[in-house]
Amino acid sequence: MAVPSTDLHLIRAARRVFTGPATLLDDPDQRARSARYLADLTHPYGLELPDGPGQEALGRSHAEMAEALIGALVPPEEPVDLLVLAFARHDVLPGRATATYLxxxxxGTPLSFAVCDQGPAAVVSGLRLAHAYASPGDRTTALLIAVDQAVLPYRTPPPAPARQQAVAMLYRTAPAEGAVPEHTGDVVRAPARMTVLRQHPDVAAGDVAALAGSELAALSAGRPDARMVLGVDLAAAWPAHPTDGVTVAPPGQPVTGPWWTLLDVLAADPDRSRPVLTADYDPDLRYLCLTGWETTPADTRPR
Incomplete structure (x- = not known):
């Protein structure tokens, strides 16, 4: 008897760039309370907040970005079992338990987690959580939301993301039926099965090129049509990386950039079945992360 699969299938995704301040900060009283709260948090670390006007320039909160994508991606009749929020930079409203709120x-009021303090590796850690949570024989549904926060009222060591954006990806342990790759507003349908999920910790910068090269070569062996998405930091640490069939994610979006790009690659050439690989490296935390995906031709998907 075959063991039921716990493979994760990407059903559909949503993504959006956000502009303007957090809606809650439109209220002057809420803005003042938020400024006092942030001042108390940052003062012990010698960080100064701007005085008076200026809080209006704060970015969108993680919750607002995620809420918008949940509304676009998950209809009421499709309950979710697990929700994971992945981010690298602080929220503009840090007093809220955002994953619980979402x-x-x-x-479905799913079990929820927030994954942070792992830099760009946060999304892959979220995928590991989703895969571990999936139950054989059950139709488990997991929602993974990645956010990049571009604006904070105080300085942080890493460069800020170029813009505020979020990517939400809906996964199930069963493939999407009758799904055809397409873009409809914020929603992207790019059905694929995750085949590889690997994280290598503590990889020195001098070793990352050799390890990434050997891993990707092994994962794509025998498939000249394989496509790859490389994070910008991995591309910088691996100057001699292959270029044929390779897309480098745009700079400035450390958490969401590779996944935004992955959706475009998965949705391309919908009539072909082919493997797609992602790889990214964080030079500060020294994580090398890889995922693999298998697309299915639109005309052979179950209906």
Whole structure:
């Protein structure tokens, strides 16, 4: 008897660039309370907040970005079992338990986690959580939301992302039926099965090129049609990386950039079945992360 699969299948995704301040900060009283709260948090670390006007320039909160994508991606009749929020930079409203708040908004009131302090590796760690949570024989649904926060009222050591954007990806342990790759507004349908999920910790900068090269060569062996998405930091640490069939994610979006790009690659050439690989490296935390995906031709998907 075959063991039921716990493979994760990407069903559909949503993504959006956000502009303007957090809606809650439109209220002067809320803005003042937020400024006092942030001042108390940052003062012990010698960080100064701007005085008076200027809080209006704060970025969008993680919750607002995620809420918008949940509304676009998950209809009420499709309950979610697990929600994971992945981010690298602080929220403009750090006093809120954002993952719990999002669970309340999401159909199914799913179990929720926040993954942070892992830099660009946060999304892959979220995928590991989703894969571990999936139950054989059950139709498990997991929602993974990645956010990049571009504007904070105080300085942080890493460069800020270029813009505020979020990517939400809906996964199930069963493939999408009758799905055809397409873009409809914020929603991207790019059905694919995740075949590889690897994280290598503590990889020195001098070793990353050799390890990434050997891993990607092994994963794509025998498939000249394989496509790759490389994070910008990995591309910088691996100057001699292959270029044929390779797309480098745009700079400035450390958490969301590779996944935004992956959706475009998965949705391309919908009539072909082919493997797609992603690889990214964080030079500060020294994580090398890889994922593999298998697309299915649109005309052979189950209906």
């Amino acid at each position: 669970s309340h908004l999401c159909p």
